[in-house]
Amino acid sequence: MRWITFADPAGDRVGLVTEEGVHPLDVGTTLLDLLDGGLVSAAGRARTSPALPLDDLVLRAPIQPRTLRDCIGFLQHLRNCQGGVDMPLSQRHLEVPGFYFSNAGAVTGPRDDIPVPPGSRWFDFELEVAAVIGTPGTSIPREKAEDHIAGYLVYCDWSARDLQIEERALQLGPAKGKDGANSLGPMLVTPDEIAHRRSGEAFDLAMTVSVNGEHVGGGRWSSIDWSFADIVAYASRGAQLRPGDVIGSGTVPTGCLFEHYAMDPEHFRGWLQPGDEVVLAVEELGELRHRIVEGDAVNPLRTGF
Template sequence: MRWVTYDAGAGPRTGILDGEEIFGLAPGVTLLSLLEGDAGTLGEAGDAARRKPEEVRATADVRLLSPLPRPPSIRDGLCFLDHLRGCYRALGRNEDLDSAWSQVPAFYFSNAAAVVGPYDDVPVAPGSRMFDLELEVGMVLGRGGRDLDPRDAESHIVGFTLFNDWTARDHQVRDLALGIGMGKSKDSAITLGPALVTVDELEPYRRDGRLALELSASVNGEEITHGSLDRTDWSLGELIAFVSRGVDLHPGDVIGSGTVPGGCLLEHVDTPDMADFDRWLKPGDVVSLAGRGLGETRQVVRPGVDVLPLSSGC
């Protein structure tokens, strides 16, 4: 099933996407409320929507929102280590990774309040002159859990969606210097959409136990990378299991795969000083992500708001 959240003018609704039509559920029913229900609720609701929808809408007549406009939490992993090597290479750094990267799958907490829809305009992060995209896949949990077994943790995923981790690279330099994790560099926007595609829909793409979903990103129609989800260094189950150590995960939690190698502009920097790179996103640029079986996003970058300076002038 392909679950969407949409607005036809009377507020958000949830429904099943079938071609160019949406079979809507009753007002007040959300994808999150279905995920938080008893086992089988999501499938039963989808079957009921197909048999007897509360309304039927053409996709052309609605605004598609993120399938989960406000997830309980968002964590973003880094399962493609070649993405990190590509960033190091672009910055003129040694590509050898610290041994810590091979000990656990890295992740950080992101801003669940910053989620935007697959076709929403995205403003540049305030004060940023080096705004970037990141091509990822979001895993949505259908079952919670704690201290999960890496061999079984992937079974807690109910579905997948495209995930764009918009990043202010100049702010990230400062975040890294502060040394306490990601801050304003990752705070402005996260795209989820266009749909939550349930695991069963994607089984035809499974190869050797992994989902071989072809993924690509483009800016103004020019493809910047093409990759596949099955090329991660850490499996999706390993990432979820590590995230669950000592904490409770909940239905609706979103965990990002990490960036597909080449799937951000930082990896394409070709100047000694990355501030001189002339391909950072600017107002008017059109950013698209695409995933086999997942659909496509298309978003226009807009000007950001002016920064109100602190006492330091920053």
Template sequence: MKLVTYVLDPSTPREEGRAGVLLNDLVLDLAALGRWAAQRETAFARLSPDRETPLPATLLALLQQGAAAWERLRVALALAAQEEPRRLQEQAGLAFSLEQVRLRPPIPNPPTIRDFFAFEAHVRNARARSGLEVPAQWYQIPVFYFSNTSALYGHDEAIPYPRLSQALDYELEIAAVIGRAGQDIPAEQASDYIAGYMIMNDWSARDLQLQEMAVQLGPAKGKDFATSFGPWLVTPDELQPYRRGSGADERFDLPMRARVNGLLLTEANFQEIYYTFPQMIERASQHVRLRPGDILGSGTCGGGCLLELGQERHRWLNVGDVVELEVRGLGLLRNTIGASHA
């Protein structure tokens, strides 16, 4: 499945976005889909404890409700797939074309965002720009920092240029979303805790980041102004054709690309990652409880940012630039750099 958070009116606050599921080129509103299915199928009605709200209105609520809610969604989506698209669109508030909606981050209000540093090529390339080696400690544990859950953007949303910076960069990443709670999760079992994957752009103000990290903290203001996710949350079953390895070594053969104003700058593959998501989950869950909706970022892939490529390849980003990140199986995440906030 591909799950989205959407609005019909672009001025709608992100916290009021509604959950949807894709059926071909239609977005089906989750809550409306649940009510529609409950009226048409007794088997679905028996699965639902509440006939008025058999499916939740947000993806975070879906994750929090767990396996029973996912089963109701699968049954409802299968029923909808048997209908003609025209008939679904005739139902008020049920189905919209992708052109009718504005996508927001699939999980617009995650409890936490942990962004890792899991691609060896990125670490090596970025540090080489400063004449540094990869620290030995990097090979001992997957490390991460906490990002800002209040500055998230979705597909085709404008990214405000951070006004204190003159060195704006993109970062091509993949994010995993936790689907059920757990603590001290072994890497061998960790993939069972993943609800889905999405593209992530960890926007970075390199001059601010350098200033912050010079005092052994950060990246702080170098990162906390914007993170993009999308265009949708893809459930793990959709990536099975690309799965390589299992357990702690589960990887996916997913080509990754980044373009700026149509110019291809980055080509990588997700299977090149050094630390896998199961290993990241094991580390993140040590001593603490992960919750449904928590987001884990992979960190930048090798060659996945302008910092690595260098100014000889491409300048820093400017207002008006269009950045597109594309990953096999996950879609395309596009953002335009907008003016700074006043």
């Protein structure tokens, strides 16, 4: 199954995507509602409605997450970043798939404009896959973890790198450096739709990102070091995962500007600027397409910062 959320004059609607088009459900029903009640039964109801052309619809983020965690699943991403800041790959990264909680209230749709965060001059993207929890659980065994995943999305963790670097001294994890926007979409794709691309504990799907039509980086989902089985099992240790919780894979190697800056600063293309168009794509899952726009001005603190 493939599910989207789209704009309607009466309010946002959820729809099932088939070869015929998009079969919508009633206004007011959200993907969170469907996850709570079961996607299969919802698909049966949706197929009874007339199909709408997908290309005619304005897409929203498929889901507004209950929580949003972002993991470090691709360890080569960290290795590539080491030249930019003092950020060595510690032994702990080889033992657990570390994560932080991101801003679930800053989720944007797959075609929305993205403003530069106030005060940032080093604005960046991160190309990821996200898993959406469909079945609740606590301390989930690794071998059963994937059974709790309802589907996958393309995910972009927008990052103000200069702010992020400044915040490292606080030792509290990312704050304003990753607070502005998180893109999800364009649709929720259930695992059965990509089962034919299974490779080990992941899927052999290409992940690519371009800026203004120029290929910048990317890789393959199958190169991930920490599978979603590990990620879900670790995230659920002593904590309940609920339907609608979203967990990012972390950045695929070369899937962000900071890696290129760290690896080859002399030939670095530069950070994102207003007017740039960024396209982030994952085979079978679709693409996010965003225009970068001017953000708000900084309102100084009493310290002047």
